[in-house]
Amino acid sequence: MRSFAGRDILSLKDFERNEFMHLFEIADRVEPIARERRNSDMLAHKTLVTAFYQPSTRTRLAHEAAMHRLGGHVTGFADAKMTRAGDFYQESIKDTVHMLEFYGDVIVMRHYDQGAPHEAAKWSSIPVINGGDGWGEHPTQVLTDLYTVTKEMGSVDGKSFLAVGDHRMRTMHSLGYALSQFDAEMVILAPDEMSPLPEFLAELDEKGTNYRIVEHIDEAIADTDVIYMEPVVQPDYTKARQDKAEVYARTAANYQVTQEVMKKAKGSSIVLHSLPRRDELLPEVDDLKHARYWQEAYNGVVMRMALLSSILGVWE
Numbered sequence: 137m138r139s140f141a142g143r144d145i146l147s148l149k150d151f152e153r154n155e156f157m158h159l160f161e162i163a164d165r166v167e168p169i170a171r172e173r174r175n176s177d178m179l180a181h182k183t184l185v186t187a188f189y190q191p192s193t194r195t196r197l198a199h200e201a202a203m204h205r206l207g208g209h210v211t212g213f214a215d216a217k218m219t220r221a222g223d224f225y226q227e228s229i230k231d232t233v234h235m236l237e238f239y240g241d242v243i244v245m246r247h248y249d250q251g252a253p254h255e256a257a258k259w260s261s262i263p264v265i266n267g268g269d270g271w272g273e274h275p276t277q278v279l280t281d282l283y284t285v286t287k288e289m290g291s292v293d294g295k296s297f298l299a300v301g302d303h304r305m306r307t308m309h310s311l312g313y314a315l316s317q318f319d320a321e322m323v324i325l326a327p328d329e330m331s332p333l334p335e336f337l338a339e340l341d342e343k344g345t346n347y348r349i350v351e352h353i354d355e356a357i358a359d360t361d362v363i364y365m366e367p368v369v370q371p372d373y374t375k376a377r378q379d380k381a382e383v384y385a386r387t388a389a390n391y392q393v394t395q396e397v398m399k400k401a402k403g404s405s406i407v408l409h410s411l412p413r414r415d416e417l418l419p420e421v422d423d424l425k426h427a428r429y430w431q432e433a434y435n436g437v438v439m440r441m442a443l444l445s446s447i448l449g450v451w452e
């Protein structure tokens with residue numbers, strides 16, 4: 137297995153099965169620290185730099201919380217507008233990263249440009265974690281999600297994932313790449329205008345991901361183990377931010393999970409949603425035994441603890 141020490145986490149395209157398993161095992165080892173709400177001193181001499189060019193609640197704060205749980209330090213920005221990258225100068229990724237690398241030991245970056253964290257990694261002497269790049273990928277989210285499935289259902293192997301929502305979305309891409317390393321099925325359900333791009337499907341074919349496309353939720357819901365959701369009422373992920381809309385579109389019933397829909401699902405199935413949500417996942421589902429998105433959010437801290445400690449060489 138390739139070492140995680142000093143490694144950039146930019147994509148799940150090249151992640152191997154034993155690397156997923158390794159991170160799940162490390163996550164199990166550090167999880168008691170989060171569960172007991174303790175802060176350890178594992179990364180006492182390390183600093184995380186957050187570089188968020190797009191809004192985030194979970195990804196930025198879960199990385200920060202993970203660093204605090206491991207006794208490390210955090211610096212960075214949550215709004216590029218208050219930096220020289222977001223003002224008159226429009227400072228480049230290269231110049232910005234050449235500053236950030238002096239401020240800490242690992243960078244987590246979210247950006248509206250697909251490939252921006254990859255560009256950062258090219259210039260950075262410290263590891264870069266992709267916290268979501270445009271429509272591109274969201275590797276740490278999907279690591280969290282597959283860890284959640286492992287904890288809740290024993291294994292990713294043998295599971296059928298109904299991936300419902302906008303398939304241009306970065307999580308869907310990382311999920312498709314990741315599932316190529318497991319004996320799992322990805323069932324794709326999306327509105328026509330949010331269908332997976334042909335280039336992405338070609339990559340899944342090349343990687344050997346077992347996928348099929350359905351047109352109606354009823355074609356898959358009864359056989360699904362994991363209902364993996366993304367909104368279809370989305371902002372444009374190529375923009376730095378989009379403020380509150382005057383009027384929100386409503387999610388069509390075919391892409392919505394409700395108590396009524398869940399009556400058709402397997403008793404053992406679980407619902408994951410990386411959040412935030414709109415009306416595709418009604419709050420009434422929160423009360424069902426299937427809901428696991430709060431557990432998923434908790435695991436988001438645990439998986440970032442596993443990643444940060446691995447990248448910063450604790451387990452070598």
Ligand code: CP
Pocket residue numbers: 191192193194195196268277410411412
């Ligand atoms: N799941 C997720 O990426 O959420 P944020 O946009 O709040 O980081």
